[in-house]
Amino acid sequence: MTRLARVIFGIFVIAVTVTTTSFMTQQVSAQALGGGVVQRILVEGNQRIEPATVGSYLVIQPGDPFDAQLIDLSLKTLFATGLFADVAITRRDSNLVIAVVENPIINRVVFEGNKAKDDDDFYEEIQLRPRIVYTRAKVQADVQKILEIYRRSGRFAATVNPKVIQLEQNRVDLVFEINEGDETGINKINFIGNEAFDDGDLKDVMVTAESKWWKFLETNDNYDPDRLAYDQEQLRKFYLSKGYADFRVVSAVAELTRDRESFYVTITVDEGEQYTFGELTVETELKELNADRLARIIAIDAGDTYNADQIDNIVEAMTFAAGIQGYAFVDVRPRIKRNREERIIDIVFEISEGPRVYVERININGNVRTLDRVIRREFRLVEGDAYNKILIDRSRARVRGLGFFKEVEINEEPGSRPDRSVLNVDVEEQSTGELSIGAGFSSTDNFIADFSISERNLLGRGQFLRLRATLSGRRQQIDIRFTEPYFLNRRLAAGFDIFKLTTDYEDESGFETESQGIGLRMGFPLTEYASMSLRYTFRQDDIKVSEVLCTSGIISIRVCDQVGEETTSVAGFTWATDHRNDPITPTGGWQASLSQDVAGLGGSVKYSRTEASAAIYHGFTQDWVLSLRGDVGHVLGWSGEDVRLNDRFFKGGNSFRGFEVSGIGPRDLATDDALGGKTYAIGTVELRFPLGLPEEFGMKGALFTEFGTLGGLDDSDTGPMIVDDMSIRASGGVSIFWDSPFGPVRLDFANAFMKEDYDKTESFRFSAGTRF
Numbered sequence: 001m002t003r004l005a006r007v008i009f010g011i012f013v014i015a016v017t018v019t020t021t022s023f024m025t026q027q028v029s030a031q032a033l034g035g036g037v038v039q040r041i042l043v044e045g046n047q048r049i050e051p052a053t054v055g056s057y058l059v060i061q062p063g064d065p066f067d068a069q070l071i072d073l074s075l076k077t078l079f080a081t082g083l084f085a086d087v088a089i090t091r092r093d094s095n096l097v098i099a100v101v102e103n104p105i106i107n108r109v110v111f112e113g114n115k116a117k118d119d120d121d122f123y124e125e126i127q128l129r130p131r132i133v134y135t136r137a138k139v140q141a142d143v144q145k146i147l148e149i150y151r152r153s154g155r156f157a158a159t160v161n162p163k164v165i166q167l168e169q170n171r172v173d174l175v176f177e178i179n180e181g182d183e184t185g186i187n188k189i190n191f192i193g194n195e196a197f198d199d200g201d202l203k204d205v206m207v208t209a210e211s212k213w214w215k216f217l218e219t220n221d222n223y224d225p226d227r228l229a230y231d232q233e234q235l236r237k238f239y240l241s242k243g244y245a246d247f248r249v250v251s252a253v254a255e256l257t258r259d260r261e262s263f264y265v266t267i268t269v270d271e272g273e274q275y276t277f278g279e280l281t282v283e284t285e286l287k288e289l290n291a292d293r294l295a296r297i298i299a300i301d302a303g304d305t306y307n308a309d310q311i312d313n314i315v316e317a318m319t320f321a322a323g324i325q326g327y328a329f330v331d332v333r334p335r336i337k338r339n340r341e342e343r344i345i346d347i348v349f350e351i352s353e354g355p356r357v358y359v360e361r362i363n364i365n366g367n368v369r370t371l372d373r374v375i376r377r378e379f380r381l382v383e384g385d386a387y388n389k390i391l392i393d394r395s396r397a398r399v400r401g402l403g404f405f406k407e408v409e410i411n412e413e414p415g416s417r418p419d420r421s422v423l424n425v426d427v428e429e430q431s432t433g434e435l436s437i438g439a440g441f442s443s444t445d446n447f448i449a450d451f452s453i454s455e456r457n458l459l460g461r462g463q464f465l466r467l468r469a470t471l472s473g474r475r476q477q478i479d480i481r482f483t484e485p486y487f488l489n490r491r492l493a494a495g496f497d498i499f500k501l502t503t504d505y506e507d508e509s510g511f512e513t514e515s516q517g518i519g520l521r522m523g524f525p526l527t528e529y530a531s532m533s534l535r536y537t538f539r540q541d542d543i544k545v546s547e548v549l550c551t552s553g554i555i556s557i558r559v560c561d562q563v564g565e566e567t568t569s570v571a572g573f574t575w576a577t578d579h580r581n582d583p584i585t586p587t588g589g590w591q592a593s594l595s596q597d598v599a600g601l602g603g604s605v606k607y608s609r610t611e612a613s614a615a616i617y618h619g620f621t622q623d624w625v626l627s628l629r630g631d632v633g634h635v636l637g638w639s640g641e642d643v644r645l646n647d648r649f650f651k652g653g654n655s656f657r658g659f660e661v662s663g664i665g666p667r668d669l670a671t672d673d674a675l676g677g678k679t680y681a682i683g684t685v686e687l688r689f690p691l692g693l694p695e696e697f698g699m700k701g702a703l704f705t706e707f708g709t710l711g712g713l714d715d716s717d718t719g720p721m722i723v724d725d726m727s728i729r730a731s732g733g734v735s736i737f738w739d740s741p742f743g744p745v746r747l748d749f750a751n752a753f754m755k756e757d758y759d760k761t762e763s764f765r766f767s768a769g770t771r772f
Contacts, residue, residue, distance in 0.1 A: 185262045
């Protein structure tokens with residue numbers, strides 16, 4: 001390296017160094033000003049750092065004349081490395097002596113006094129680590145970062161005192177002694193300039209909340225500058241959705257009280273005028289896309305109050321419609337023309353071909369237990385495919401539909417080239433093992449409970465395994481169910497069932513059934529939204545009734561006629577389609593299914609059973625969701641066979657709230673035994689809504705009404721005391737859903753307001769479960 005190059009290097013190091021020390025003001029000794037040439041460079045005091053490393057930072061080298069400026073520049077360069085606590089440069093005869101005191105190496109970093117924050121929270125922010133060179137500047141910088149972490153969580157009274165413990169071999173332990181202080185709450189949130197909406201309306205929009213004694217579960221009632229900035233954006237979106245297109249937040253000021261225990265937040269807003277929609281048109285550069293057809297997507301009329309959210313929804317809908325017609329790279333841009341005098345906004349939706357972008361890489365993050373391939377096989381696109389927002393949204397819905405994750409987010413970032421995109425899939429796993437407990441209280445003081453244990457993501461492979469052992473007053477069941485969703489690495493689900501079941505219907509119908517058998521299942525997709533599953537079951541059924549009860553007339557003769565063992569060989573299918581916008585918490589879309597089973601291909605029982613169901617969802621908001629559901633079914637004996645008692649439909653309980661299990665349908669009035677029916681139809685209308693409690697409570701409510709009928713008997717089962725009128729029943733009530741710390745809890749309070757005198761009603765039902 002030439003002298004000029006070394007000088008330039010030294011000047012550059014000094015220029016980019018922000019941290020300086022008092023040692024840099026040292027003056028080169030007068031002896032260094034004498035003449036002569038540097039013969040050797042001697043390094044003294046170094047322990048870990050090699051002399052050659054020290055020499056590499058110098059701008060003066062052996063053979064150079066003693067030059068005060070070069071020596072001073074070398075001194076500053078050595079300090080700028082951060083490796084040394086002290087440096088002195090002197091002349092000894094014809095030698096240049098570099099005496100250094102090395103900065104110590106950190107042995108470990110310890111945090112003391114932190115309770116509200118974990119050590120990992122600090123490690124993510126600070127720069128000092130074990131085996132890193134210790135400097136005072138870095139320590140002070142890390143102190144500020146720790147304080148900033150506490151300020152973001154509302155603890156402005158926190159203090160941090162760094163402490164250094166000297167060790168042998170020039171090592172130190174660095175201890176941050178932390179006094180967290182009390183959490184700084186929000187005493188009051190004030191608004192200035194709001195006229196269209198009162199303070200309460202605007203506070204509901206914000207995430208930041210006021211500290212109140214009854215909000216003991218609230219976690220957002222402390223001051224966080226980042227959260228307050230987010231709240232300003234939420235206010236802007238709120239006003240834009242209400243027609244105030246000129247709205248802006250003038251200022252947001254947080255003032256700390258003198259006792260440093262709370263903040264007063266004052267937000268000044270300028271609402272502006274409220275606008276309405278004017279003319280809305282569509283212009284397209286793509287000939288194959290019909291502008292008039294796309295204009296039908298615009299569900300807005302001129303004169304409606306302006307709503308920015310509706311514009312975003314229209315852009316998304318047009319992008320989706322273009323994607324269906326094969327345009328993966330389409331750019332929909334709303335051009336807004338604002339008439340301030342008449343307070344009207346005209347919008348032109350301009351559609352053009354967007355830039356072609358391809359998926360370079362798909363990164364999956366957060367899956368600690370679930371294997372990558374379980375997630376990737378649900379994606380509708382792979383690396384190298386054209387970027388398609390529709391397929392990405394569909395992929396997210398499919399991954400959420402697995403039920404393995406609490407949160408699924410897909411974010412995009414630029415790739416290595418302008419036409420490349422990287423998809424980051426961030427998932428948050430949830431418990432997939434489930435321990436279920438159910439209980440109910442009926443109008444006849446009947447308490448029912450059951451128990452099951454299952455794992456929906458066995459060993460992280462997406463396999464389903466259920467081991468159920470139910471022991472209750474009415475049911476004893478042991479069954480094993482296993483499903484492999486991608487059999488032979490194909491989109492083919494395969495599984496088997498082994499079961500033994502004893503069900504006690506003595507309270508309802510005076511009989512008991514024992515069933516044992518094995519089943520095989522297979523399922524496959526028909527389209528992106530539709531699937532088909534096939535199944536075969538072979539079982540042995542035994543209907544048992546006490547002979548004494550039959551002869552004494554306590555049990556219905558229609559039940560006694562069914563006593564005995566039969567074998568059933570049944571094959572069937574289920575067709576299902578799912579067009580919901582979210583498989584877990586739908587706010588829109590619909591789903592439907594059709595299933596049919598035919599028994600008689602072997603065995604002694606012959607029947608054909610058909611069932612169908614459909615549901616539609618409409619969200620007024622994200623929390624207010626209306627659902628309509630209908631279920632129908634019919635079973636028919638063939639080849640001269642009547643439908644056996646255990647093959648009929650029994651409805652009530654969870655399948656018809658407000659009535660007991662087997663509480664509706666044909667009944668023998670002489671013995672009060674339920675006989676089941678061959679045909680049923682049940683409809684449900686339910687409106688889910690928030691209870692107004694903080695989200696931390698995890699509680700929601702629902703209003704519901706259910707209506708339907710059950711009936712139909714074979715001629716041989718009719719008689720003078722047998723009622724089978726197929727009359728309409730109806731019930732209504734309230735449900736409470738609680739996502740409790742130990743699992744989901746559901747409470748149903750129902751009243752049957754349309755019923756027959758012989759029906760059995762149920763006013764309350766409780767179910768709960770826990771996950772692991």
